[in-house]
Amino acid sequence: xxxxxxxxxxxxxxxxxxxxxxxxxxxxxxxxxxxxxxxxxxxxxxxxxxxxxxxxxxxxxxxxxxxxxxxxxxxxxxxxxxxxxxxxxxxxxxxxxxxxxxxxxxxxxxxxxxxxxxxxxxxxxxxxxxxxxxxxxxxxxxxxxxxxxxxxxxxxxxxxxxxxxxxxxxxxxxxxxxxxxxxxxxxxxxxxxxxxxxxxxxxxxxxxxxxxxxxxxxxxxxxxxxxxxxxxxxxxxxxxxxxxxxxxxxxxxxxxxxxxxxxxxxxxxxxxxxxxxxxxxxxxxxxxxxxxxxxxxxxxxxxxxxxxxxxxxxxxxxxxxxxxxxxxxxxxxxxxxxxxxxxxxxxxxxxxxxxxxxxxxxxxxxxxxxxxxxxxxxxxxxxxxxxxxxxxxxxxxxxxxxxxxxxxxxxxxxxxxxxxxxxxxxxxxxxxxxxxxxxxxxxxxxxxxxxxxxxxxxxxxxxxxxxxxxxxxxxxxxxxxxxx
Numbered sequence: 001x002x003x004x005x006x007x008x009x010x011x012x013x014x015x016x017x018x019x020x021x022x023x024x025x026x027x028x029x030x031x032x033x034x035x036x037x038x039x040x041x042x043x044x045x046x047x048x049x050x051x052x053x054x055x056x057x058x059x060x061x062x063x064x065x066x067x068x069x070x071x072x073x074x075x076x077x078x079x080x081x082x083x084x085x086x087x088x089x090x091x092x093x094x095x096x097x098x099x100x101x102x103x104x105x106x107x108x109x110x111x112x113x114x115x116x117x118x119x120x121x122x123x124x125x126x127x128x129x130x131x132x133x134x135x136x137x138x139x140x141x142x143x144x145x146x147x148x149x150x151x152x153x154x155x156x157x158x159x160x161x162x163x164x165x166x167x168x169x170x171x172x173x174x175x176x177x178x179x180x181x182x183x184x185x186x187x188x189x190x191x192x193x194x195x196x197x198x199x200x201x202x203x204x205x206x207x208x209x210x211x212x213x214x215x216x217x218x219x220x221x222x223x224x225x226x227x228x229x230x231x232x233x234x235x236x237x238x239x240x241x242x243x244x245x246x247x248x249x250x251x252x253x254x255x256x257x258x259x260x261x262x263x264x265x266x267x268x269x270x271x272x273x274x275x276x277x278x279x280x281x282x283x284x285x286x287x288x289x290x291x292x293x294x295x296x297x298x299x300x301x302x303x304x305x306x307x308x309x310x311x312x313x314x315x316x317x318x319x320x321x322x323x324x325x326x327x328x329x330x331x332x333x334x335x336x337x338x339x340x341x342x343x344x345x346x347x348x349x350x351x352x353x354x355x356x357x358x359x360x361x362x363x364x365x366x367x368x369x370x371x372x373x374x375x376x377x378x379x380x381x382x383x384x385x386x387x388x389x390x391x392x393x394x395x396x397x398x399x400x401x402x403x404x405x406x407x408x409x410x411x412x413x414x415x416x417x418x419x420x421x422x423x424x425x426x427x428x429x430x431x432x433x434x435x436x437x438x439x440x441x442x443x444x445x446x447x448x449x450x451x452x453x454x455x456x457x458x459x460x461x462x463x464x465x466x467x468x469x470x471x472x473x474x475x476x477x478x479x480x481x482x483x484x
Contacts (some may be wrong), residue, residue: 006309013308014316016190019062020302021321022348023192026213026332027340028063031129031293032071033114034080036213037221039063040325041290047318050281051311052061057267059253059260059300059427061281063291065251065347066117067245069124071291081289082232084225088286090245094279097246103254103271110394112360112367114255115353116374117387118246122351123379125344132341133169133213134162145379156418165210165338172199172342190302192343199339209363213340215333218325223289245292246283248387253278255294260300266309268338274343298347321466355376403428407438411446418447418479424454428460439469447479 019044029039039062075083097103121274127145131138134156139148156162175195178188185194203210232238257269275297280295303313324331353360353371374390381389389416405425412419419442427435442448450470452458470482 005311009307009309009311011316013303013306013313014320016306017299017303017308017313017317018320019193020190021060021317022295022324023196023340023343024065024298024323025063026335027343028065029067030213030337030340030354031041031065031132031344032063033075034083034291035216035221037218037325037329038290039219040321041288042285042293044318044322045281045284045288046293047314047316048319049150049284050277050446051314051318052412053273053277053280054270055192055277056257056260056295057311058264058304058308058314059257059269059295059297060303060317061253061293061295062294062299064249064294065125065171065344065351066121066294067249067345069121069128070244071243071482072128074245078232078238078241081206081223081225082229082238083234083291084208084223084286084289085229085233085283085387086238086242086245086286087290087292088225088230089242089277090249091282091284091286093242094250094282095248095276095369096279097250098272098274098276098279103250103273103274103275110367110370110398111393112370112372113387113394114251114391115186115356116371116390117378118351119371120378120386121351121400122135122348123375125348127379129341129344133166133338134159135165135344136162154293157389161209164208165336168199168203168208168210168336169338169342169345171202172339173346175199176343176346189389191280195343195361196335196339199342200335201434203336203339204334209337211337213332213335215329218329219411223382224287225289225390235254236312244387244445248304249278249282249292249294250275256295260295260297260304264304282335304454323385332477336354346371366401368398370394382408399428400430405431405435407435408454409438409442411443413445418449419443420449422451422454426457427455427458427462428457432462432465435462436465439466444473448473450482 025039025043026036029036041060050061068346138145172195176191179191262269274355379385402427405427407423410420
């Protein structure tokens with residue numbers, strides 16, 4: 001009886017997750033510049049394969065908005081054929097990291113960097129999808145998209161077709177915001193599906209001249225990478241993209257796992273096994289030429305809130321996605337692109353931690369700076385380099401905060417006695433200017449006793465600088481005694 005009750009809960013939850021996943025899978029694919037069906041393929045693999053593997057029992061995997069920008073840039077630069085090779089290599093890298101027990105180390109990544117990464121992704125995603133809201137083509141990069149806003153506004157204002165698409169996109173966003181407040185309806189139909197269904201119905205009833213999703217068929221969309229595509233993995237730029245895919249997908253998945261673990265009382269995530277599960281899923285997605293996958297917090301939270309008990313719910317959601325993609329592919333051809341753009345604009349806004357930024361600035365200003373710099377770097381440069389800048393800044397901030405050192409100075413009234421200086425803390429090159437300024441301010445006509453025994457750490461740069469300072473002080477005919 002208990003097993004039947006558990007299965008019934010998983011069955012119901014799988015339907016909820018399926019309804020949430022369909023518009024997100026399609027929307028992420030369209031925004032990534034690939035056939036819509038490839039998003040569904042990734043969702044199917046995330047359910048049927050990753051869903052069966054050990055790691056986390058309740059989080060759900062599939063294509064995520066967090067990788068949209070990176071995938072779009074990769075497809076634009078290397079072509080759709082190479083995407084499968086990139087995803088395959090990223091999956092193999094994830095498998096290797098999981099086998100080496102590196103999964104738990106992702107918990108050591110600065111939360112500010114992750115939040116900044118997601119905020120930057122959200123900003124770039126919004127900037128690109130605002131063009132899709134009006135059935136216009138985005139210029140390309142984040143800065144180019146932002147710079148093109150004035151032209152977008154003027155061209156939209158003068159085009160009835162663009163205004164019609166904007167109305168559909170804006171209406172979709174309004175439904176996404178307001179639908180969860182109608183709790184009775186939200187329990188029956190998830191907001192993303194309700195918003196897309198209403199937008200599609202409005203376009204059909206009013207016969208509006210807006211762009212629809214292009215459909216090519218599930219099997220036609222699958223394009224396994226060829227030998228030429230695999231051969232491109234040897235170039236430096238391609239390897240950088242693979243590394244970005246692997247690191248960002250892994251970080252997003254494992255941070256999602258930590259969040260999902262807080263939502264339920266069941267078994268907690270084994271981070272190394274979950275990393276290998278994500279790697280296996282991405283390897284298969286690469287072989288099929290599909291989008292990369294991550295664990296997605298939106299679907300995972302819906303799964304938990306719908307009452308899922310075991311991993312059966314996420315496996316079943318993969319079954320429903322496969323049935324839908326195989327039996328009803330034509331249903332995608334009636335969906336307006338502007339509606340999917342509205343779903344992604346809403347998803348992009350949720351990636352930006354607006355509410356958390358104020359308290360973070362007041363309580364941990366350094367973390368807030370790391371978050372903002374990471375987000376701005378992703379918008380102005382690119383995803384991979386922006387994350388690297390954020391990580392380097394976080395390391396520098398930590399090094400600065402942990403290198404506290406101060407000098408305790410005692411100056412005896414008897415000029416025959418030496419000035420006693422005791423250094424306390426961590427003496428690193430970051431604090432060297434402060435230390436030398438304080439030493440130079442000591443009386444130049446007195447002997448000095450410099451006690452370094454209170455230092456917990458003294459790096460080579462500081463040690464060499466203190467030795468040089470002592471030599472210079474001795475040249476002025478005054479003694480310096482170093483005590484360590």
